[in-house]
Every structure is written in C-alpha cells, then in structure tokens.
Amino acid sequence: MSAKHEQFLPMSETVDPIAEKTEAVTQWITHHVSDGASWTLANVHLDFADANLPEGFKLSGLMGLLGVALVCFLYIRVYNLNARVPRGWTNLLESMVSFVRNEISIPYLGAADGREYAWIFISQFTVILTLNLLGLIPIFSTATASLGVTAALAFTTFLAMTVLPMQRYGVGGFFKNFIPHGVPVPVLFLLVPIEIAGLFIKAIVLAIRLFANMFAGHIVLFAMIGIAVIYGAPAFPAIGLALFVFFLELLVAFLQAYIFTMLSAIFVGQMLHPEH
Amino acid sequence: MSHHAETTDETLLEVHEVQAHSSEASHGEGHGSSSPVDGAMFFWFLVIFITATVILKKKAFTPILEKLDEREKEIEQSLENADRLEKEMAELESTVQAKKDEADAEAREILDSGREAAREAAKVIESKARDDAAILRENAERDISTAQGKAEAALREHSAAAAVDLAMKLLNRELDSKGKKELADQLIAEM
Numbered sequence: 457m458s459a460k461h462e463q464f465l466p467m468s469e470t471v472d473p474i475a476e477k478t479e480a481v482t483q484w485i486t487h488h489v490s491d492g493a494s495w496t497l498a499n500v501h502l503d504f505a506d507a508n509l510p511e512g513f514k515l516s517g518l519m520g521l522l523g524v525a526l527v528c529f530l531y532i533r534v535y536n537l538n539a540r541v542p543r544g545w546t547n548l549l550e551s552m553v554s555f556v557r558n559e560i561s562i563p564y565l566g567a568a569d570g571r572e573y574a575w576i577f578i579s580q581f582t583v584i585l586t587l588n589l590l591g592l593i594p595i596f597s598t599a600t601a602s603l604g605v606t607a608a609l610a611f612t613t614f615l616a617m618t619v620l621p622m623q624r625y626g627v628g629g630f631f632k633n634f635i636p637h638g639v640p641v642p643v644l645f646l647l648v649p650i651e652i653a654g655l656f657i658k659a660i661v662l663a664i665r666l667f668a669n670m671f672a673g674h675i676v677l678f679a680m681i682g683i684a685v686i687y688g689a690p691a692f693p694a695i696g697l698a699l700f701v702f703f704l705e706l707l708v709a710f711l712q713a714y715i716f717t718m719l720s721a722i723f724v725g726q727m728l729h730p731e732h
Numbered sequence: 733m734s735h736h737a738e739t740t741d742e743t744l745l746e747v748h749e750v751q752a753h754s755s756e757a758s759h760g761e762g763h764g765s766s767s768p769v770d771g772a773m774f775f776w777f778l779v780i781f782i783t784a785t786v787i788l789k790k791k792a793f794t795p796i797l798e799k800l801d802e803r804e805k806e807i808e809q810s811l812e813n814a815d816r817l818e819k820e821m822a823e824l825e826s827t828v829q830a831k832k833d834e835a836d837a838e839a840r841e842i843l844d845s846g847r848e849a850a851r852e853a854a855k856v857i858e859s860k861a862r863d864d865a866a867i868l869r870e871n872a873e874r875d876i877s878t879a880q881g882k883a884e885a886a887l888r889e890h891s892a893a894a895a896v897d898l899a900m901k902l903l904n905r906e907l908d909s910k911g912k913k914e915l916a917d918q919l920i921a922e923m
Contacts, residue, residue, distance in 0.1 A: 511772065513772065513773075513776050514770070514772075514773055516770075516773055516777075517773050517776045517777060517780075520776075520777045520780055520781070521780055524780050524781060524784040525784075527784065527788065528784055528787060528788060528792075531788055531791075531792035531793070531796070532787075532788075532791050532792050535792065535796065537795055537796070537799060549796075550796060550800070553793065553796050553797065553800065554800055557797065557800070571797070571801075574793070574797060575785070575788070575789045575793040575794065575797070576785070578788075578793050579781075579784070579785040579788055579789070579793070583781060583784070599777075602770065602773055603768055603769050603770065604769055604770035604771070604772070604773025604774040604777060605773060605774075605777045607769045607774050608773075608774045608775075608777040608778035608781055609777075609781065611774070611778060612778070612781060612782065612785070663769075
C-alpha cells in the first residue's frame, strides 16, 4: 500500500454517510428487483411458504398469476359481448383484440392464418401489457422483469413456431422447410444447422429482449430515486428525471408488448409460410 | 429503446445473481443450476399462461373475434347499402330534375299558349267592343238625328203657330174696323 493511500486510511474508517446511504439504496434496489418468495403490501407481509404456495413459486409468479387473472376477469366478466356499440372498457378491450388481429396477426401470417391464430397473439399481447403495466404500480412487481416468466412466454411462441407448421406440413415437411431451394448440397451442411439453431435463438432472444427492457427500466427508475435519496436536495432534479423515466416506462410497457407480439407473429408466419 | 436493448451480459449476470440470491434467501437453498432462467418460475408461469390462453380463447377471444367479423360484415353491408342508396338517390335526383325540367318546359309552354290565347281573346274582345261601340254610336247618331228631326219639326210647328199667332195679333190690330173684322172672320171661317 502506498504512503499516499495510507495517509487517507483513517478517513475511510470513519462512517461516511454517503457510502452508508449508497449501500442502503443498493440493498433497496436489489430487494425491489429481486424475485423473492414474499410480498409486502404496506403493513401486510405475505410469505409464500406460509401461504402454502407451490415450491419455486415466487413473487413474479404471483404477479403473473394476478396479471393473467386480471386479463381473464376483464375479457370474460367486464367485456360486454352483447353491446351493439362498444363503449368504455368493452371498447378498450375490443380495440386491443382488433389491433392485434388487424395490425399484427393478419399482416404477418396472411388473412386466413392471421384470423385463425390471432388468439395466440392477442393472449400474448394482453398478458404482457397487463404484466408490464401492473409492474408500474408501486405495490406490485413486474413479472416480465423475471427471465423465467419471459422464457415461458417465449416458449409459447416456440410451440406455435413448431406445432402449427408440423400440423400443416407434417413432421417431415416441417424439417424439409429448413432446406432452402437452389442451395448447393455442401452449403446445406452449414445452413440447415444454422436454420434449426435460429429457431431456438429466435425464442431465446424474445425472452431476453422483454426481460432486459423491463428489468433495465426498473433499475434506471430506482437509480434515479436512489440518487435523490443519497445526495438529498441538490439531487432533487433526479426526481423529475425519475418521473420522466416512469412515463418512458409506460411507453416501454406498450412498446415491448407490441414488439414481443409482432416478432412472435413474424416468426410464426415465417414457419407457416417458408416460401416467403 | 436501444439503450434498453443494449443491456450487457454483465447486467444479466448480476440479475441472475440477484435472483439466485433472493431464491436462496427465501428457500434457504440455491437452485444448484447455472441457468439464468428460474426453472420453477418458467414451469409455473407456462402452466398459468397456457391455461389462461385456452380459457380466454374459448370464453373470450373466439366470441369477440366472431363478433368483430360479424360487425365487419355488417359495416361492409351497410356501406354497400349506403353506396347503393346513394346511387339510387342520385338516379332519383336526376329523374326528379328531369321531371322538373319537363314540368318547367310544360309550364312555360302552357304559359306561352295561355298568353297567346289571352292575346287572341283580348283582340277578339277588343274588336267586338269596337263593333259594339260602332253600333252604339250609329244607334246614338240615329237617335240623335231622329230627335233632331223631331225637335226641328216641333220647332217648325211652334214657329208656325207663333207666326200664325203673331199674324193673328197683327190682323186683329189691323182689323179694328168693323168691315175689316168681318172680312177677317169670313176668311178665317173659309179656312
């Protein structure tokens, strides 16, 4: 250790309030972004082990369950199927269904397939959007900031990418579609494994993209608030910045739901129509 | 969005560590796996999502999509009907306009013929009035001349009577004498 460093050693042994606060803020951020097995709502603390929830079921799972239940409640109970002219919630819910079918499913899968398989993408879009938005409410946590949840969502796309073409072309036909026309045989030895790997990579990328976006957004948001907590009044503009990031997160919530669904539709469309 | 997408491997590793740490803290044991994906969470959410999707497909999305198709058809049909009605309306309007033009022309014709008839009638009435006036004038002139004749005759008669009377008076004055009076009486008697 240099003499210069030794000179400052006694200073570092004293309690540095900034370092203490930074440590506390780091722990607070870690606690908020971590996927624990408990949920604290104001004064109520729900421990999953006490609630007899299944093994491995964590906060993101509970949030996922809440989000999915909310979507089911909205579409099954709140949506008025008999309304001749949709208004209010019915209008909002219907516009999402209509948007996904007309702007995502049909353009990327074609008119016939787009109509037939629209339900897959509507389900993905509504659930992801609900989970993203739920995470922006302070008492809730973002389920889509968990890689387990986004991987499960991406796996449904993977299932659609494999099962639907197999139903249409058969298992042999499905694998035949990985062989492009007019390519020399030696190139195929390189190309076919890449194409097959691409199938998995697409699904993995879907999961990572959604997870990373939602997770990073929360980290930035908490970091902004953390700066204000650590440095006090001089860092007050960070609160404004946090508010800005919050609205940005609101936009990201919609955008990521759209991007995930759109990419799913593109991937499924590619598998159903390999000639394109 | 690119700044989000540019999340580094380091961040992902940190997240995994955070999540693994949290899992250890809550369960008192680690996953014992190097995968960043929480397998249990993956399984549970997959079950939840697929179950919900199946329910939503049956109870919500299929009926909603059917209803949307139905409404789309209704709207298309309504638009087609509206187009058809618009065309019919345009046709009717042109028919109405043609009829109106026809009626206008007919009315103009009727007015013209009416004016012509009125002019003819006026001419007839005028000539008849002129004839009548001429007759009346002739009659009046005849009456006037008859009356003039009568008046002249009466005047002549009165003049004659006055002359006779005057002559009588003159004679009476001249015939004062007896002989003249007798002669006059005799002459008067002879007359």
